[in-house]
Amino acid sequence: MNKRFASIRYSYIRSHFQGLFLTVVTILSILLTIYVFIQPDWLSAASIFLFISLYSGIGFIVTVYAGFKSGGDIKNRLDYLSVQITQFANGNYQSRLYFNEGDEMERIANEMNDLGEKLQNQVKSLQRMADEKSDFAKSAHKAAVIEERQRLARDLHDAVSQQLFAVTMLSEAAVRQLENNPEKAKLQIQEVAKAALQSQSEMRALLLHLRPVHLSGESLSEGLTKLIKELQQKSQIDFHLTIPVDLSVSVTIEDHMFRIAQESLSNILRHSNASEVKIMIKERPGELYFHVQDNGRGFDMEQERKTSYGLKTMKERSEELGGVFAIRSNIGEGTYIDIRIPC
Template sequence: MNKRFSSIRYSYIRSHLYGVFLTTVTILSILLSIYVLIEPEWLTPHSIFLFISLYFVLAIIISLYTGFKSSGDMKERLDYLSVLITQFANGNYQSRVYYNEGDELARIGNEMNELGEKLQNQVKSLQRMADEKADYAKSAHKAAVIEERQRLARDLHDAVSQQLFALTMMSEAALKQLDKNPVTAKKQMEEVAKSALQSQTEMRALLLHLRPVHLSGDSLSTGVSKLVEELKQKSNTRFQLAIEEDLALTETIEDHVFRIIQEALSNILRHANATEVRLDIATRAKELFIHIRDNGKGFDVNHRVEKKASYGLKTMQERSEELGGTFVLRSDQDEGTHITIRIPC
């Protein structure tokens, strides 16, 4: 309620009422001064009271009407500017606002239009640079493959290799306890099964990175559908995919988006412990909209997450920004994670 009464419309009304109050006090002071100093016959206390009362009532009514009337146009124009700023924040730089008036708001609107045009040109420049970067990346493909293999080797050593070693140790301990203490052996075998499942999930996530960086001639729709179908067959996680068939995208945007989705699904498999994943890809208002959500354990975005997961999120954000897009992450403990990406196209 306080926020509503602090709007520009009520500010106009308050200013009109303030003017009425000052005018009423001034007229009353003048009439009282004439009555005290000159004492004319036509001026009596009763006439002063009647005049001031009628004036005050009429002035209040007129002030309320003129306040609403005069602030309506101003509020509407400010709302247009607010919507334009929101559109820019969401990556829709094609939006414009036009005023016929020649006042300060019209000047601000023209400056906002120029800002939108500059942002739109910057997006085109970023996408052109991304195209050039993609060509350069293809020429340096061999070096990238070697670096990727080295990284995967480190991940295998840090994660799967250590887990397999732990499986070996627990299995040997369970065998020793099998005859002497079957209950303890059973608990140890349950831990072995749990660790084996974790190792299997870790391995599947790492294998995602062995897929080609480029779509190898497939469209984004086909490539993502194949990826999701493969994960459905090899993972206990349930995947739901909603993607437009005919996406008019450049090769560079398709490659970047495909890699972003690979990284997101890899993070979910390795860190989220999710049972359901939903992926939506569509075009909305001249932009590519991507939404990925899971029902995993989530995390506090204001605190440092696991180093590998943080690296993956940073990579996805950088790839989105290279295309002039926006990357929004929302997550809470035990409430899953939502990733929203908008890329102008």
Template structure:
């Protein structure tokens, strides 16, 4: 309610009412001065009171009406500017606003239009740089493969090898307890089965990184469907896809988006413990939208900033920003995770 009464429309009305107050005080002062100094017969206290009362009533009504009407155009034009700024914030730099008037708001609108053109040019420059970077990446493919193998080796050592070592220790402990304490041995074997399943999930996620970085000639829709098809066969996770078939994208954009999706699915398999994953890819109003949602255990986003597990999130954000896009992630404990990516095209 307080925000409503602080709007531009009510500011206009308040300024009109303030003018009524000052005018009333001025007229009343003049009439009282004439009455005291000259005492004309036509001017009496009763007539002064009646005149001032009628003036206040009529002035308030006219002030409310004129303040409301005169502020309407101003509010509408400010709303246009607000919508334009929101469009810029969402990455839609092609939006423009036009005013017939030649005043300060029209000048601001023209400056925002110029800003949108400059931002659009910067996005094209970023995408051109991404194309150049992609060409450079292809020429340095061997170095990238070596680096990826080293990272996979570290992940295997940190995760899977430790889990396999734990499986060995628990299995040996269960064998020792099998004859003496079958109940304890059963519990230990249940832990072995649980750890084995976790190791299997971890391996499937790491194998995602062994896929080629590029789509190898396939379109984005075909490449993603192949990826999801493989995951359906190798995991118990349910996948739902909604991918627009007729997407016209550059090779660089397709490769970056495919790699982002690959990284996101890898993170879900490794960390989320999700049973359902939904992936949407579609194009609207010169923007490519990618939405990935899972029903996993979720996490506190701000706690992952310095965490090692946030490396994949950082990589996805950087890839989106290289294309001039935005990367937004929302997650809470036991509430799943939502990733939304918007890329100008």
């Protein structure tokens, strides 16, 4: 309630009331001065009271109406400015404001329109730079392959190799305990199965990175459909892909979005323990919208943002295209990724 009465509309009404109060006090002072010192026949205490009462009543009505009307006009125009700022924050730089009052608000609207045009030009420049970077990346493919192999070798050593070593040790211990302590052997075999399943998930995620980085002539729809079918056959996760067949975006955007999808699916296979994943890509007016959702165990965003290489890579790829990257996750509530690319 306090916030409502603190709005600009009620501020205008309060300022009008202050003006009415000062006017009534001034008129009353003048009339009382004339009544006391001059004492004309036409002026009496009753006429003063009647005049002030009528003036206050009519002034009250006019004040409320005028304050509400003028404050409402300003509020509506400020709301338009607020919506425009929100549009810019969401990457819609084509939105424009048109005021014809010729005051300061029109000047601010024109400056915001100029800002939107500059941001739109910057997005085009970023996408043009991304095209140039894509051409350069193809020429440097060999160096990238070597670096990726080194990273995969590191991951194999740090994750899969250690897990396989643990599987070996647990298996040997279970064999020794099989005759003397079958119950303990059963628990150790269960640990073996759990470790093997984790190693399998790690291997699937690593193999996902061995796929081609570029679509190699395929469309984004075709490439993602093949990728999802392959993962569907090799894992217990239920994938749902929604993407238009006739998606019309540049090759650079397709390559970046395909790589972002690979990275997000790799994170899901490794860490989420999810049973269902939804991927949606669709064209909206002025933007390409990409959404990934899983029902996994989620994570602490503050901690993960500082350590996750995959999240940083996805965010950087989105920003290279002038896009907006957003992620939401809570422990036990899954993870949601939203990306908006101007196009």
